[in-house]
Amino acid sequence: MASIKVHLEKCTGCTLCVKACAFGAIHMSERKAVIDMAKCTLCGACVAACKFSAIELEKSGGPKKDLSAYKDVWVFCEQKKGVIQSISYELLGEGRKLADKLGVKLCAVLLGHGLEDAAHKLGERGADKVYLADHPALKAYQDDPYTTVLVNLVEEYKPEVLLCGATTIGRSLISRVAIKTEAGLTADCTGLDVDLKERLLLQTRPAFGGNIMATIIAPNHRPQMATVRHKVMQEAAVQPGRAAEIISKAYPEETFASRTKLLDVIEELTNTVNISEADIIVAGGRGMGGKENFSLLEELAKTLGGAVGASRSAVDADWIPYSHQVGQTGKTVVPKLYFACGISGQIQHLIGMQSSKIIVAINRDPDAPIFKVATYGIVGDATEIVPALTREFKRALNK
């Protein structure tokens, strides 16, 4: 069984570990760290925080496996109705960097039906190889056939890294594949890098509610799997004429069996403005004063080609549907430009938008926490400032 211990001779009593522990499990006794095993979850945060290697996490895992057969960086490329989703290009952009560092090939995995042309495009986006499984059962996403095919591919070709979008499809699929292939999986990575010596994927993600970053590895398992949210990575540039080797895979019919049956795919107009994909979000909160004032936000969003977001209190007051909610119980967004209008900036909201590149905050209360994360802050009434902004942007954009 795994255990954790403090090497007292190395402990300097610096208390870094106490601060690092998210579970309040460490206290100082006679200037030495003491771990309360009733609270400790063996998360390893203190081990990572200690500058003196005084805390050791002992893992009684089996013998180190031979992982040398695993190579290449794979990207699962999501398609809907035959169209490759932009998240896939973002992953190819990041995957290219990782593959170059590791000195291996970047391979795209594409599942669907009638995707010959789409597969060729992936070469222009930097893929060296494309593993293509083309079958009517793969036309639209279904858990069972997608899982079986991807597991088969992984077991046959043994990639060392497999990246996937943190989308509805990606999260459902990759979780299943990771269990079946006994791989380590890290969700929602915001940074990826490699440790060349151990050939480890260094996966950095927000932890414990988003205010601490953790770097996670899977030292003894392959492939190393990670999901990445939309807009976090740079899209791969198009290199016209660049071609990838297409490896078409055929499997016996039972590989495509599905216990679930997809009866219908409904697209809803209200959801067409997907806030997690928008580059510009104009969000409103309680300070907008009422439902009617949300039209001011829509006007600005329309002018800028962006989407309207909202804080939880605005959604709870029925000023705007839940699909627009940004924050902990809503969506996490990473736009280039985020306007927070009449949003005070509760921690639950900040978690969902603080990684935006530029944040503009407009609020009547100069002490509102939103100003602490804002790139630009304006103290004032959003219902007056937003229309003025719309006017000025229209003028600047010649609209």
Add this chain to the structure above:
Amino acid sequence: MDYLLTEQQAMIRDLARKIAQEKIKPVAAQYDESEEFAWPIMKILGESDLFGIYLPEAYGGLGGGIFDMCLVTEELSRACGGIALGFAGSALGALPIALHGSDEQKKKYLPDIAAGRRLAAFCLTEAEAGSDAASIKTTARKEGDKYILNGVKQWITNAGEAEIYTVIALTDKTKGIRGASAFIVEKGTKGMEFGKKEKKMGIRASATREVIFTDCEVPAANLISREGMGFIVALKTLDTSRPGVAAQAVGIAQGALDCALDYSRTRVQFGQPISSFQAVQHMLADMGTQIEAARALTYSVAKLVDSGAKSVSKESAMAKLFASDVAMKVAVDAVQIMGGYGYMRDYPVEKYMRDAKITQIYEGTNQIQRNVIAANMIKETLKK
């Protein structure tokens, strides 16, 4: 202050607080504005078993007492005194049945009230019988196995929304108050109608209407207790429920103080939060102290009522008088601390001030309460 509640009482208070803060507070201003009856909230209170806390377990209740009822009323009122009245008004209508009803009557009506499936209302006041409740004119004439009710009840809380009404009417006009009797009348009974909804200064989420009886036929089985017991039933009901009004007042006062305290910590003038100014601090200190005194008196009287004490008229009048005066004063001071913002309808504190006023008026004006208190005090000295 810690009132050393039992585990169950703390559970009741915490649940009421959760509902009040999560479900009522966000919609309080909206219902105040629209004057609609908050049925969605009543449904939540019903599903959470709160309507049954003070009713016996044998009739679907939780077997608690008026003290438990007060804990709930206070927490709900802290978020909205008007919505809280939907709950408290139903208790007022149910108490005559719970206190004086026959086993059949209790079996028939209390489980529905306890589950919140049906609300209750209490009908005593008339146009010419306010403080002078003995002047009621509504009559109930016996004909065979029925009583025929005629008359108009005024300012009835929950009227139109409730389905079970306890009505005080004269069965014998010649005997004055000794000729009054109490009846259960169900909504939908022929000859029973409702007047238009009153427009009020405060507690606007509460429904207030006339209840009009025109040759309304009520089965004789719906007579509560005996003929002539109507006033005893009414007075006992009001003595028992009055700590509930006190609790409503305490809740409103606490809600107003919560706003003022919050505001004073964040409002900056002359470069510092206004809570750092002694003028504001002293106001806050007085408000907090007065509320705690009102709460302590209310809780003590509620416990006295639950102990089965024979006469609680004086004490329950004291609790209602003191707590409602505190609510009014605290709400006015809360508006004052918030200054111009306090006067604006964008902020909730002016609503607390409007809501507080009714607690000094209904279920016996504070002037009548003082009469009752003094009369009881003098009576007690005569006994010595």
Add this chain to the structure above:
Amino acid sequence: MNIIVCIKQVPNTTDVRIDPVTNTLIRDGVESVINPFDAYAIEEAVRLKERCGGKVTALTMGPPQAENALKEAIGLGCDEGVLVSDRKFAGSDTWATSYTLACAIEKLEAYDVILCGKQASDGDTAQVGPGISTHLDIPQVTYVKKIAEINDKTAKVERMTEEGYDVVEIPLPCLFTVVKEINTPRMPSLKGMMRAKSAKIAKWTAADLDADPAALGLDGSPTRVVKIFTPEARKGGEMISGTCDEVAKELVELLKGEVV
């Protein structure tokens, strides 16, 4: 219908404050609550019971105090609670967690539906639900926003997607992860809370499960934290002041490059 709902106890983020000096979470006085997303799973489980009859068992893996979450679930209408708790589970990542929960589910009597929240508010991974269904080798639908039809053989559900929703038919037994749109959770009831107070929660340790010890806790977890750091705090930037028109002009000038 036998329904299992998997829940997790998480820190209540409404209590979470950031230490302005160290920029770390202030955890003192932060209470533990049921993961907000699991509340929808509990409500849907209770509604399924009301719709089809049967029994709801709430299941959680966690420290001994996670028993409170199960009692709360019983107060909300669940019939029984099972706490899987052992030092041997410490350090579990999503792989080991879903394995442990799957082992616990196999020890329970036959089930028809397993419900999970779409993700936990502290980890945000959305991996444990699909992990459980994979370990159990049962079909799943994630991000369910409506259970339109259900009988003891199959269900027809709506899965939320980025563009709208899919209508999916699935045979039972199966697992659903649910989203906020699926329902509005009810408030606890006093009678339920009283029942919860006296309810006996089954407590299972690793020894009670038919599980491979090497697949539990840290040992069974492929992933490991190697570094923890506080992200560079976003600094409050520039304040723009002036009249409405002045600030609008200045801001548009500053943002011009971003909005082309």
